[in-house]
Amino acid sequence: MLMNTKEETIEKQRAFDRLRRLLLEDEQKEHKELVQQVVELREDINTRQRLQQKVDPIIDEKLSYVREHFPELFGNVLTQAIKRQIRESRDEVVDALYPIMGRLIKKYIVVELTALSEKIDRQLEQAFSWEMWLARAKAWARGESLGKEIIAQAMAPAIEEVFVIEQHSSVLLGSFSRQNIVDRDMIAGMLTAINGFVKEAFAKEDQHLEVIEYETYKILIKNFQTFYIATTVSGVVNAEFKQYLDDLVLEFVHEVMNPTHYDTTYQGKDDYLSEPLQRYFTEATA
Amino acid sequence: MKISKKVILLGHYGVGKSSLTRRFVHRKFSEQYSTTIGVTIEKKVVQLEEHQVSMIVWDIAGESSHTKVPQSYKLGAHGIVYVIDLTRPETYQRLDKEIADLQNYLPNVPILVVGNKKDLFTEKELCDLLHQLPLSPYALSSAKTGDNVDAMFTELARRMV
Numbered sequence: 001m002l003m004n005t006k007e008e009t010i011e012k013q014r015a016f017d018r019l020r021r022l023l024l025e026d027e028q029k030e031h032k033e034l035v036q037q038v039v040e041l042r043e044d045i046n047t048r049q050r051l052q053q054k055v056d057p058i059i060d061e062k063l064s065y066v067r068e069h070f071p072e073l074f075g076n077v078l079t080q081a082i083k084r085q086i087r088e089s090r091d092e093v094v095d096a097l098y099p100i101m102g103r104l105i106k107k108y109i110v111v112e113l114t115a116l117s118e119k120i121d122r123q124l125e126q127a128f129s130w131e132m133w134l135a136r137a138k139a140w141a142r143g144e145s146l147g148k149e150i151i152a153q154a155m156a157p158a159i160e161e162v163f164v165i166e167q168h169s170s171v172l173l174g175s176f177s178r179q180n181i182v183d184r185d186m187i188a189g190m191l192t193a194i195n196g197f198v199k200e201a202f203a204k205e206d207q208h209l210e211v212i213e214y215e216t217y218k219i220l221i222k223n224f225q226t227f228y229i230a231t232t233v234s235g236v237v238n239a240e241f242k243q244y245l246d247d248l249v250l251e252f253v254h255e256v257m258n259p260t261h262y263d264t265t266y267q268g269k270d271d272y273l274s275e276p277l278q279r280y281f282t283e284a285t286a
Numbered sequence: 287m288k289i290s291k292k293v294i295l296l297g298h299y300g301v302g303k304s305s306l307t308r309r310f311v312h313r314k315f316s317e318q319y320s321t322t323i324g325v326t327i328e329k330k331v332v333q334l335e336e337h338q339v340s341m342i343v344w345d346i347a348g349e350s351s352h353t354k355v356p357q358s359y360k361l362g363a364h365g366i367v368y369v370i371d372l373t374r375p376e377t378y379q380r381l382d383k384e385i386a387d388l389q390n391y392l393p394n395v396p397i398l399v400v401g402n403k404k405d406l407f408t409e410k411e412l413c414d415l416l417h418q419l420p421l422s423p424y425a426l427s428s429a430k431t432g433d434n435v436d437a438m439f440t441e442l443a444r445r446m447v
Contacts, residue, residue, distance in 0.1 A: 168362025196358030
């Protein structure tokens, strides 16, 4: 009895195995294939050479896209980041630039000081000369120090350019210059426009712009009824030089720009004033 | 003979005064609009049959009326270019009065009225538009294409000598 039961159980088990084989045959096959694929994939991932073969083309393509479109992709972000970095690290930026700027400034100052020192040396060599006694007398008369007088002499003013310009129209009637100026007509136009702007801005019709200063230069303007004379001067312009220039300009106007004389002889000749300007103002240059 | 002449450009803002000047002097055009602050001075030499005219062009900031332009910018002008924008009626609605005022203010100074931005119209549209203008302009120009720009300035040079 017991024997029969055991045989029956074995027979059932066999039947069940057979049934399972029949039902799950396809799934088992798929399972085997999947296992095989996972093994291959693992080898692909774990074997560097095989992984490179697959991934390199994709990375190359992406890299070349990024390279071509870098400004659009990261331009703004980078600019913002650099700006922020500069803003937040101002001290570091200053520290980085300081040696370069410092050297340039130092070099410039050394050159200028050397030039000034040489001039002052020459002045001191003449300390007991007649000129030096004159400088002392001038300084005493003005109530200024001798040092200031020596520096003023070392950086003596010199006339660089003279422009005779028609009021309002800005037409350049004549000019004299120690250098080659790019466009004198444009300078005449701009000076007239600046003059006009100042008058309008400050609503002072009866007053005129008299001085424009830039770096070590000064433009001194002397106004007359139909024209004005702009003189560019380098060096230290003191009251004495101003007086001297005023006299020179007035003399020039009296002799050359005199309405009777000027109107009858000028008659539109564009180089009419060249010779007299040269004659009057060359001596006043350094 | 070489002579210098002051030329001023007047008209509302944005009508193309600076573009016309840039086209005439530098042979360039830019689509970007930049406002003129105060005045810009340019120079161009025009060769006529007997004269070489050095034109000092004062490109003045645009104003709705020339009376708002600083007097010192206008005084001494030998020639005027009054520019209107054909696409904006408000720039030519009071054109006749403006020109009459200017003639009164600067007698005997030649004034050329120029209708700018003609490139934005067809020939037929331009014909229709001309009938709507209070004054007949000397020329219709385009700073963009350069059409009539040199011709207009050369004509002004001729009238100034």
